[in-house]
Amino acid sequence: GEDVEQSLFLSVREGDSSVINCTYTDSSSTYLYWYKQEPGAGLQLLTYIFSNMDMKQDQRLTVLLNKKDKHLSLRIADTQTGDSAIYFCAEKGSGGGADGLTFGKGTHLIIQP
Amino acid sequence: ETGVTQSPTHLIKTRGQQVTLRCSSQSGHNTVSWYQQALGQGPQFIFQYYREEENGRGNFPPRFSGLQFPNYSSELNVNALELDDSALYLCASSLDRGSSYEQYFGPGTRLTVT
Numbered sequence: 409g410e411d412v413e414q415s416l417f418l419s420v421r422e423g424d425s426s427v428i429n430c431t432y433t434d435s436s437s438t439y440l441y442w443y444k445q446e447p448g449a450g451l452q453l454l455t456y457i458f459s460n461m462d463m464k465q466d467q468r469l470t471v472l473l474n475k476k477d478k479h480l481s482l483r484i485a486d487t488q489t490g491d492s493a494i495y496f497c498a499e500k501g502s503g504g505g506a507d508g509l510t511f512g513k514g515t516h517l518i519i520q521p
Numbered sequence: 522e523t524g525v526t527q528s529p530t531h532l533i534k535t536r537g538q539q540v541t542l543r544c545s546s547q548s549g550h551n552t553v554s555w556y557q558q559a560l561g562q563g564p565q566f567i568f569q570y571y572r573e574e575e576n577g578r579g580n581f582p583p584r585f586s587g588l589q590f591p592n593y594s595s596e597l598n599v600n601a602l603e604l605d606d607s608a609l610y611l612c613a614s615s616l617d618r619g620s621s622y623e624q625y626f627g628p629g630t631r632l633t634v635t
Contacts, residue, residue, distance in 0.1 A: 412563070439622040450525075450611055451564070451626040496563050500622055508554060508566025508579050509624065 412512035414497050419518040426484040428515045430497030433478065437499040440473060441509065442482045445494045454482070454495075484517075492519045525614050525627035533633045534602050542597045542630045544612030551617060552576070553595040554624060555587060558609040570595055599632075607634045 411433045420426045432440070438459050443451040457464045457471045457480075464471045470483040484491055494514040501510070526545045534540050546553050552571045556564035566579035570589035584600040593614075599606055609631050613624035 443626075450628040451613075453623065453625060456622065498563075508556070508569060508577060509564075510566070511563030513561070513563050 412497055412499055412510055414495075414512040414515045416513065417516045417518065419520060420487050421520045422487060422489060424487055426482075426487045426491065426517055428482045428484075428495050428497075428517065430480040430482075430512055431478055432480065432497070432499045432510075434499055434501055434510070435478065436501055437478075439500040440471075440480050441496075441498040441500070442469075442471065442480075443496040443498060443511075445496065445514070447493075451496065487517075487519060489519050489521075492517055525612060525625055527610075527612050527627040527630050529630060530628070531631045531633075533635065535635055536602055536604060538602050539598065539600045540602060540632060542599075542610050542612075542632070544595045544597070544614075544627060546593045546595070546612075546614030547625055549616065550614035550625075551593050552615045553589060553593065554613045554615070555595070555597045556611040556613065556626075557581070557606075558611055558629070559605075560608070564611055567597070602634045604634050607632060 413431045441456040442454045444454050445451050455466050468485040472481045496511050496514045498509040498511040525547050528543045554569040555567040558564040567581050568578040569576045573589045586598045589595045609629040611629045613626045615624045
């Protein structure tokens with residue numbers, strides 16, 4: 409079945425760049441997403457990329473997609489304390505009845521002062 | 522524009538009971554998806570409703586059922602609650618079934634089964 413894998417933790421210093429990585433197995437994925445979840449809250453859609461793109465930039469966020477290796481990354485430039493959260497990678501398959509997203513277990517981003 | 526809202530915020534139930542969770546979709550959105558997020562895990566897709574009909578389902582048993590109303594709000598019903606049903610239940614809405622790649626999530630309902 410489909411699977412999405414992420415590292416559980418990433419620790420960075422305030423002001424540095426954070427790079428969160430994700431791998432997925434479904435070669436028919438059409439869209440890949442990054443969501444942010446703060447403690448006790450729902451998920452906030454940060455950005456997404458269509459599978460025929462290899463890069464998308466949105467202010468401090470850069471998404472890179474290597475479709476051949478099924479690898480997705482999220483780079484956060486100039487990381488701030490407000491970026492401390494759990495970041496989920498998710499993918500959407502190409503069809504079938506279900507339009508649900510498949511999520512990884514999330515990466516906890518820890519910001520050091 | 523109102524975002525996705527869910528009620529209640531927290532709920533405690535006993536094993537074997539039944540529960541109903543509610544979701545109001547974002548204004549103009551006609552598609553609602555439900556997810557279960559166990560502690561320390563990513564969300565898992567339960568099912569999706571489009572124009573009052575179930576549009577797709579994940580790997581959840583039939584005791585998980587849903588409804589969508591003409592105003593596109595939705596309910597998730599869980600019968601015969603089990604301890605493992607304890608989780609955060611998230612609702613997500615999208616503009617249309619064809620646009621379901623942009624799913625916007627509500628704050629969730631925390632269900633505890635004792």
